[in-house]
Amino acid sequence: MKIIVPMAGRGSRLRPHTLTVPKPLIPIAGKPIVHRLVEDIAGVLNQPIDEVAFIIHESFGTQVEKELIAIAEKLGAKGTIYYQNEALGTGHAIMCAKDSLSGPAVIAYADTLIRADFDLDTTADSVIWVKQVDQPEAFGVINLNENNEIVELVEKPKEFVSDLAVIGIYYFKNVGILKNELQAVLDNNIIHGGEYQINDGIKQMMQKGMKFVPGKVDxxxxxxxxxxxxxxxxRMLGFLHNDGIETLISKNIRLENSTIIEPCYIADDVILINATVGPNVSLGKGTHLTNVTIKNSLVQTHAHIRNANLDNAMIGNHAxxxxxxKNISIGDYSVLE
Known part of the structure; x- marks a missing residue:
């Protein structure tokens, strides 16, 4: 089994945090988004992963590439790097990794996280992972027939089709078939919204009678x-705290007249002086808090925060x-005093 991860976008809506770090490497509960995504998918598949292919922008740099290869190797898989240097759509991104598009594979876009517990239907040609949503008109949704097979993909339907939204994770029994269909999309210059879309390849597979079924995430x-x-x-802190699998609070921290209200993630070398931390707070390695109350916030590594009452804050590395x-968003190496 392979996992293909398109992640070349810089994440402009998450600036300033993505000015120095690609969005999929932003930590959630102490671990990069893409790391958690790949681990969660591997857990659902419950079978050996042979390769994880990452599709990135060349500007991400060698250090990012090393980190991604390490994520694959932790799963016992080969890590492969491909480049998409032009934002030409989801279909184009996948085809940038065409040398890895063979055999069974999962394609997953690295901007969401999931919790799921279902048996993958490996008899189907493809599984499209979906989530029931309250406002389906804001999403791409699937249309099912009486046999619970997907017969149509509808983007932001004006009239009700279903409330099962496509979340951007797909299984293909033979991803080489998708590769052939996407090659036809590229060759025939089939463009929607100015880009080459994965959906056009999927629709061609459906027209040829291939079986698509939903996989529902929790x-x-x-x-x-x-x-x-x-x-x-x-939310992830709450799940991990209840699971009890990951160690969320390091023993290598310094507390002086401070309180931790779980769930929290607190990394090594954090110093808390006259601080109340939590709930729902992540503090990266080497962060120092003095005279601070903080909840519902994400702080990356080596930040120094003083005399603050924070809620819904996101603070970058070395800030x-x-x-x-109270509600702030400051990027890496920023100074506000």
Whole structure:
């Protein structure tokens, strides 16, 4: 089994945090988004992963590439890097990894996190993962027949089709078939919204009678902008705290007259002085808090925060903040005093 992860977008809606770090490497509960995504998919598949192919922008740099290869290797898989240097759509992104498009594979876009527990229907030609939503008109949704097979993909329907939204994770029994269909999309210059779309390849597979079925996830968490990323961090902390599998609070921290209200993630070398932390807070390695109350927030590594009462805040690596603002979003190496 292979996992293909298109992640070349810079994440403009999450700026300033993505000015220095690609969005899929933003940490959620102490672990990069893409790391959690790949691990969660591997857990659902419950079978060996042979390769994880990452499709990135060349500007991400060698350090990012090394981190991604390490994610694959932790799963016992080969890590492969491909480049998409032009934003030409989901179909184009997948075809940038065409040398890896063979055999069974999952394609997953690295801007969401999931919680799922279902048996993958490997008899189907494809599984499209979906989540029941309250406002289906805001999403791409699937249309099912009486046999619970997907017969249509509808983008932002004006009239009700279903409430099962496509979340951007797909299984293909033979992803080489999708590759052939997407090659036809590229060759024939089939464009929607100015881009080459994965849906056009999928629709051609459906027209040829291939069986598509839904796989329903229990939780679908977005990391599109600052507010939803902070919310996702809190939700993930709650899940991990209840699971009890990951160690969320390091023993290598210093507390002086401070209180931690779980769930929280607190990394090594964090110093808390006259601080109340939590619930739903992640503090990256080496962060120092003095005279701070903080909840529902995400702080990356080596930040220094003083004299603050924070809620729904997101603070970057090596940032310094000393002030009265409560709901803030400041990027790496920023100083507000």
């Amino acid at each position: 939780e679908w968490m977005d990391c599109g902008n600052k507010d939803v990323t902070v919310e996702t961090n809190g 310094t903040f000393d002030g009265e603002f």
